[in-house]
Amino acid sequence: MPFSNSHNALKLRFPAEDEFPDLSGHNNHMAKVLTLELYAELRAKCTPSGFTLDDVIQTGVDNPGHPYIMTVGCVAGDEESYDVFKALFDPIIEDRHGGYQPSDEHKTDLNPEHLQVSAGGGRRAQGGRAGSPRAHCPPPSPPRAQGGDDLDPNYVLSSRVRTGRSIRGFCLPPHCSRGERRAIEKLAVEALSSLEGDLAGRYYALKRMTEAEQQQLIDDHFLFDKPVSPLLLASGMARDWPDARGIWHNDNKTFLVWINEEDHLRVISMQKGGNMKEVFTRFCTGLTQIETLFKSKNYEFMWNPHLGYILTCPSNLGTGLRAGVHIKLPHLGKHDKFSEVLKRLRLQKRGTGGVDTAAVGGVFDVSNADRLGFSEVELVQMVVDGVKLLIEMEQRLEQGQAIDDLMPAQK
DSSP states (O other): OTTOOTTOGGGGGSOHHHHSOOOTTOOSHHHHHOOHHHHHHHTTOBOTTOOBHHHHHHHHHHOOOOSSSOOOOOOOSSTTHHHHTHHHHHHHHHHHTTSOOTTOOOOOOOOGGGOOSOOOTTSOTTSSSTTOTTOOOOOOOOOOOSTTSOOOTTTEEEEEEEEEEOBTTSOOTTTOOHHHHHHHHHHHHHHHTTOOGGGOEEEEEGGGOOHHHHHHHHHTTOOOOSOOOHHHHTTTTTTTTTTTOEEEEETTSOEEEEESSSSSEEEEEEEESSOHHHHHHHHHHHHHHHHHHHHHTTOOBOEETTTEEOOSSGGGOBTOOEEEEEEEOTTGGGSTTHHHHHHHTTEEEEBTTBTTOOOBTTEEEEEESOOSSSOHHHHHHHHHHHHHHHHHHHHHHHTTOOOGGGOOOOO
């Protein structure tokens, strides 16, 4: 991996304190957990494919913090990383995912029909966190959502649901070889070419893309380019760019798959307006078909009962799902309670240009903050219910009215 001494075996001649990184000015989850003692315990270990502790932490060492979010500060290089370096990953996962315990089990629900009229903005939909002793069924509250198909398009400009998937038997993007990356691309393209009906589409390889195709994908806001984020660069994810990277999308441009970006596969369902149920239904249908096609070729996705779907960044473990909307909140976005409202709803905001951007013109990208311990249906429901409440608050503020009585309870 570039920018790292992780494969310099001579470093083990030095005592751990001489190799321990200076984390005194850092603010990420890894830096909160990694001590000299833990570093000394793990530094000589590596996974069967050769991923080391220094590989795991390098991005967090090189990037002390982030202006908008609390970063994780580490990555996995393969499925085994989460086991070999369990002593580091477990407390990071617990810290990042709201107390998720090593004994907890994740749950999966990819049935869009389970979206329903649910509890109000301050209540958790369908019980609580999987495997958590704190999980409970809240008392019923007045209904808010109609299953996600009625978010007000006067405020919600677009809706999307995305996740990642990793193919078992291959290293993850920070550590994979050129041959692995090319094999993943080949498998993915073969599987995606079998999709039919409204999921049928075509693949665009980044290195073979014409200027016209590139411009069209830019205009559609589909194109991912060589990473410029230092978080990704320090993880080694931009090696050999653009070799074996590409984008597949259906003919309707509502279902996309990115190949070999931050994860092996990044699956995205999206469309204009506020019909989140339609977006989620397409997402579930496409994802299930893709998994079936991979299984027909004797490949499966990385998954285990504790961590759910295994992905490169610990922040995406579990569902890997981010359900979000681009939403106009010019009044609420300036309100001093906005951040607290989002926190209580277990939502997060960013600019519409991505994690490194601020909001422009009062338009925010609002999505679920959780990935692990909740099912896909629960997370989408959380977004639907939360967005309903945000719109209600925005409408109050448009009329110059107070929103104190709408403040939600902590989910």
